[in-house]
Amino acid sequence: MIDILIDIILLSFLAIIAIAIIRTRSLLAVIMLFSIFSLLSAGLFMVLDASDVAFTEAAVGAGISTVLMLATLALTKSYEEKPSSHRPWIPLLVVSVTAAFLVYGTIDMPPFGDPNAPAHQHVAPRYIEQGAKETGVPNLVTAVLASYRGFDTLGEVTVVFTAGIGVLLLLGGRQRRKKKKEKR
Amino acid sequence: MMEFILGHYNYWIVIFLMMLGFYTVISRGNMVKKIVGLNIFQVSVFLLYISIGNVSGGTTPIIAEGFTRYSNPLPHVLILTAIVVGVATTALGLALVVRIKEAYGTIEEDEIHDQDQSL
Amino acid sequence: MKHNLILRVIAKFLIPIIVLFALYVQFHGDYSPGGGFQAGVIFSAAFILYAIVFGLDTAERVVPPRVLQILASIGVLIYAGTGFVTLFLGGNFLDYNVLAEQPVAGQHLGILIIELGVGITVSSVMLLIFFTFAGRNRP
Known part of the structure; x- marks a missing residue:
């Protein structure tokens, strides 16, 4: 409680x-x-x-x-x-309509913390029962992250790496350009 | 009735936060504020997943003696990676904001629009 | 903030503890909450504190951005390379059972290696992003 x-x-x-x-x-x-x-x-x-x-x-x-x-x-x-010059009515309308639909959608959802909710019926029981035995790792989050869903995590790491490259490309090149100008 | 409200309070707050973030993104002209709104939206999605993964009377999914009921580890894994990917993509967005500032001299959407129109 | 004595002393005291904690989170992540993602972020937080207190140039002398760029790709390569090693040892891609004699030992080893790869990539990318942002308005 x-x-x-x-x-x-x-x-x-x-x-x-x-x-x-x-x-x-x-x-x-x-x-x-x-x-x-x-x-x-x-x-x-x-x-x-x-x-x-x-x-x-x-x-x-x-x-x-x-x-x-x-x-x-x-x-x-x-x-x-700066204060926006636009009227907030259209965004407010869009947001309230979306919120109304979403709240309508939650009425059917299983109550918070329900052990019989559909989300807990499919793969989670297997992870909890077999995970520690199959991987030898008691922390199930690590086991699922690195072993059962290893492919997924490889993708996530690549996304982090790509975002790093993106930031470098966007912001990393200033000093070089300045030097070129000085040469001219 | 009380039970229904308690059982759905998490979801409603998630929707409220999600809509606040959405409203910030579509109604505010400042780019940094837009990114903060996007992040609020993101946190609300994290909360939705973790709320769904919670089991009442359960504990953190680390196998230990004396516990039989664990919360669902799958949403935790998804959100754990999503948080780190989220900060990386936020950094990319902020880098774009910095470049926009250098190109236009402002990060207010209206002024950028005016400059584009006057060209 | 270079002249603030209290900040310098406290930072010098705190940074080793943060790094040690990051290493604990990295290598004890199989038994307690933790793993590569968290450890990487905590590790980079220690260096960001160092850069804020002692100045960006000092921090870049400790970890040069060029090294970070290489480390970021090495992390992803460790991860993907583990997948290819298991492929060549006769298993599926990222199927750690074949890494050791016992399937469970192989799983444990595989998880440790790829968590290391994740940690290296995450920490160096976070540091790289911070250095890029902070170095942007350098004269």
């Missing part, structure tokens, strides 16, 4: 911080709020029994992505968001 209470409180905090992020105009404050948002969601993952995910989210969301956003802010030198 107590973890459902913590779950609900943390979720409400997340919603409040997200509203604050939208309403704040100072980009520095937005980034700091987003860092808090990530840290809270890491806590929430911990409550939801996903310690590996909580771990990653705490290091990535609250750490690295905040640093990267601050670096971008330092490069763009734009600390305040």
